[in-house]
Amino acid sequence: MVKVLLAGDLFVTPQVLADALARHLPEAQTAVLQGAFPELPLTEIGGVHEAVGDEDELIAALRGVDVCFTHTHPLTERVIANSPDLKLITVCRGGPVNADRDAATRHGVALTFAPGRNATATTEHSVAMILAAVRQIAQRHGELTDGQWRGDYYRYEQVGPELAGETAGLVGYGAIGSRVARILVAFGMRVRVFDPYLRGELPDGVERAADLDGLLASARVVTLHARLTDENRGLIGAREIALMPSGSVLVNCARGGLLDYDALCDALDSGHLYAAACDVLPSEPLPPDHRILHTPRLTVTPHLAGASKQAAQLAADIGAADIAAFARGGRPLHLANPEVMGVGD
Numbered sequence: 001m002v003k004v005l006l007a008g009d010l011f012v013t014p015q016v017l018a019d020a021l022a023r024h025l026p027e028a029q030t031a032v033l034q035g036a037f038p039e040l041p042l043t044e045i046g047g048v049h050e051a052v053g054d055e056d057e058l059i060a061a062l063r064g065v066d067v068c069f070t071h072t073h074p075l076t077e078r079v080i081a082n083s084p085d086l087k088l089i090t091v092c093r094g095g096p097v098n099a100d101r102d103a104a105t106r107h108g109v110a111l112t113f114a115p116g117r118n119a120t121a122t123t124e125h126s127v128a129m130i131l132a133a134v135r136q137i138a139q140r141h142g143e144l145t146d147g148q149w150r151g152d153y154y155r156y157e158q159v160g161p162e163l164a165g166e167t168a169g170l171v172g173y174g175a176i177g178s179r180v181a182r183i184l185v186a187f188g189m190r191v192r193v194f195d196p197y198l199r200g201e202l203p204d205g206v207e208r209a210a211d212l213d214g215l216l217a218s219a220r221v222v223t224l225h226a227r228l229t230d231e232n233r234g235l236i237g238a239r240e241i242a243l244m245p246s247g248s249v250l251v252n253c254a255r256g257g258l259l260d261y262d263a264l265c266d267a268l269d270s271g272h273l274y275a276a277a278c279d280v281l282p283s284e285p286l287p288p289d290h291r292i293l294h295t296p297r298l299t300v301t302p303h304l305a306g307a308s309k310q311a312a313q314l315a316a317d318i319g320a321a322d323i324a325a326f327a328r329g330g331r332p333l334h335l336a337n338p339e340v341m342g343v344g345d
């Protein structure tokens with residue numbers, strides 16, 4: 001019988017993992033390892049990214065265990081090399097960044113992940129951030145709770161744009177970008193997308209932009225939804241922001257590495273951009289004296305876009321279905337290293 005370590009944390013809890021596993025593989029034996037995310041922030045550990053936890057504690061917990069079902073534990077080269085019973089790592093995140101894929105492959109350990117698990121949560125947050133930026137909700141709330149009634153923001157030169165009738169430029173059209181597009185179309189926006197890997201037809205109301213510069217130059221609201229890669233790090237810098245029309249809005253709920261935040265703050269300080277909103281930041285946590293926190297018309301949230309009850313449950317459900325397929329001799333749907341199971345990508 002397969003033994004599964006439920007290495008949950010305080011978001012995708014061991015109980016959420018256990019409930020999902022019970023639906024898909026009720027006969028599994030389980031053990032529990034409690035992780036500390038988000039009480040402790042995500043960090044680099046032993047060559048893997050965005051992880052929390054102690055490698056030695058994980059090695060000890062993986063003794064006699066076939067499957068590590070985790071969210072944020074560090075599945076480093078050292079952990080994998082010292083866990084000889086391990087056959088499958090299931091990371092229930094959109095990208096298995098806290099697992100060393102190459103080490104898993106070398107040791108014959110299959111690795112699965114959970115793409116799209118928080119696409120709905122992140123979509124809803126992205127749209128909320130567009131609205132928060134355009135309507136300056138956080139800023140007006142802060143002034144009011146500080147005792148200031150700022151009715152002067154009703155002056156013509158102070159008011160911002162509406163979304164209906166304006167153009168939205170989406171950079172990246174994957175799980176989240178395509179969902180954001182549907183909502184912005186419903187708001188009455190003209191939606192243009194730039195995604196060099198985009199294939200196939202687009203739905204009504206969504207157009208393909210031939211290049212990034214053209215997209216930026218045509219959009220009142222630009223929102224980033226690309227995955228961060230070596231090729232697109234720093235994609236939006238001073239030159240790109242200068243291409244955006246004066247008075248436009250920039251939103252980043254994807255990854256901090258896509259955007260030059262100094263250039264963003266400069267464009268807000270100069271008034272070139274009307275407003276901006278970011279859920280992802282150049283360093284996380286952000287130092288309390290960082291310029292971003294003092295830049296006008298910049299709304300920030302602490303990397304929370306993917307946080308919802310359903311995202312945790314769906315993450316566990318996608319992972320548990322793959323564990324059940326693996327335990328029954330089948331092929332998991334979301335393999336990150338298919339070569340381990342003798343199949344091509």
Ligand SMILES: NC(=O)c1ccc[n+]([C@@H]2O[C@H](COP(=O)([O-])OP(=O)(O)OC[C@H]3O[C@@H](n4cnc5c(N)ncnc54)[C@H](O)[C@@H]3O)[C@@H](O)[C@H]2O)c1
Nearest residue numbers: 122172173174175176195197225226227232253254305306
């Ligand atoms: N803030 C959060 O809490 C949170 C939560 C989930 C995902 N995210 C981030 O949101 C982003 C989108 O996630 P997703 O699930 O939609 O990913 P996805 O893989 O489904 O889609 C990403 C898209 O980016 C495109 N892309 C790659 N390079 C590009 C480039 N140079 N220019 C334009 N497009 C490019 C890809 O072709 C793909 O269609 C990712 O950066 C992800 O890390 C953030």
